Amino acid sequence: MKIAVLISGSGSNLQALIDYQSHAHYEIALVISNRPQAYGLVRAQNANIPTLVLDHTTYADRLTFDKALMAALDDAKIEGVILAGFMRILTPEFTQHFLGRMLNIHPSLLPKYPGLHTHQRALEAKDSQHGVSIHFVTPELDGGPVILQSVIQIADNDTPETLQDKIHQEEYKIYPLVTDWLAQGKIQLVDNQALFNQKVL
Numbered sequence: 719m720k721i722a723v724l725i726s727g728s729g730s731n732l733q734a735l736i737d738y739q740s741h742a743h744y745e746i747a748l749v750i751s752n753r754p755q756a757y758g759l760v761r762a763q764n765a766n767i768p769t770l771v772l773d774h775t776t777y778a779d780r781l782t783f784d785k786a787l788m789a790a791l792d793d794a795k796i797e798g799v800i801l802a803g804f805m806r807i808l809t810p811e812f813t814q815h816f817l818g819r820m821l822n823i824h825p826s827l828l829p830k831y832p833g834l835h836t837h838q839r840a841l842e843a844k845d846s847q848h849g850v851s852i853h854f855v856t857p858e859l860d861g862g863p864v865i866l867q868s869v870i871q872i873a874d875n876d877t878p879e880t881l882q883d884k885i886h887q888e889e890y891k892i893y894p895l896v897t898d899w900l901a902q903g904k905i906q907l908v909d910n911q912a913l914f915n916q917k918v919l
């Protein structure tokens with residue numbers, strides 16, 4: 719499956735996807751960033767993957783940006799879209815176009831803590847556990863059906879930074895795996911439910 723990875727920053731999840739590629743059924747055919755300085759662009763270039771910058775600040779509005787993004791993905795014949803630290807809210811037009819073909823990774827145990835500052839929020843709530851979720855992208859922000867989660871224990875001395883490190887380690891293990899499931903047709907989105915091998919998760 720030809721996939722594109724959409725990033726806005728460091729791209730360490732992109733790196734994990736690149737590193738797993740030779741074992742996988744996906745081919746990263748394009749990396750798109752909405753920020754010209756995103757380090758993930760360098761990671762892609764080092765792996766000889768085509769890159770594209772679509773700087774959202776140069777578009778009139780959200781829908782115009784999303785239409786440009788959609789056109790770029792369709793022109794490159796992209797079949798699957800993997801959001802990896804892509805810090806843009808997507809329009810329903812965009813999410814509908816890639817419904818069932820687009821994944822996101824979110825650093826919380828959804829449905830807990832959609833949105834930003836998830837590590838801080840888990841600490842403030844004195845949660846004993848935290849984690850990461852991979853889900854299908856639907857129009858609802860961080861609200862699409864969850865495919866896989868990884869749980870970590872919160873220690874007394876954890877900070878947002880230590881939690882982020884722990885979460886990242888989990889992300890690198892599970893995102894390439896679930897992306898490969900998508901590429902193999904093992905997971906599907908049907909009636910707003912995630913299926914694995916035809917069974918509801």
Ligand code: GRF
Pocket residue numbers: 725726727728729730731732802803804823824825886889
């Ligand atoms: C990850 O923690 C991911 O869960 C969140 O954004 C972060 C991206 O990190 N959506 P990186 O750019 O992959 O290093």
